[in-house]
Amino acid sequence: xxxxxxxxxxxxxxxxxxxxxxxxxxxxxxxxxxxxxxxxxxxxxxxxxxxxxxxxxxxxxxxxxxxxxxxxxxxxxxxxxxxxxxxxxxxxxxxx
Numbered sequence: 001x002x003x004x005x006x007x008x009x010x011x012x013x014x015x016x017x018x019x020x021x022x023x024x025x026x027x028x029x030x031x032x033x034x035x036x037x038x039x040x041x042x043x044x045x046x047x048x049x050x051x052x053x054x055x056x057x058x059x060x061x062x063x064x065x066x067x068x069x070x071x072x073x074x075x076x077x078x079x080x081x082x083x084x085x086x087x088x089x090x091x092x093x094x095x096x
Contacts, residue, residue, distance in 0.1 A: 009033070039083025053078035058085065 011033030055076035
């Protein structure tokens with residue numbers, strides 16, 4: 001499945017390709033839309049089910065839990081509270 005979407009302001013374009021076990025998401029944002037941007041949050045659902053926030057493992061240092069994690073325990077944090085900040089960057093020109 002392939003899906004193209006854009007924000008109401010047209011500052012953000014998204015292109016998603018869904019496979020059987022993973023989804024590739026490409027994002028393109030205009031320069032003026034990136035000022036003050038801290039990252040992206042994603043939510044998902046199955047069918048008409050309730051939306052859930054995608055979880056990641058990176059957090060802002062100021063929001064990192066101070067205890068309870070343990071050295072070898074992997075923690076996951078919702079992206080609406082800790083936006084995704086790591087990307088594989090590439091330059092492309094999208095055709096409208």
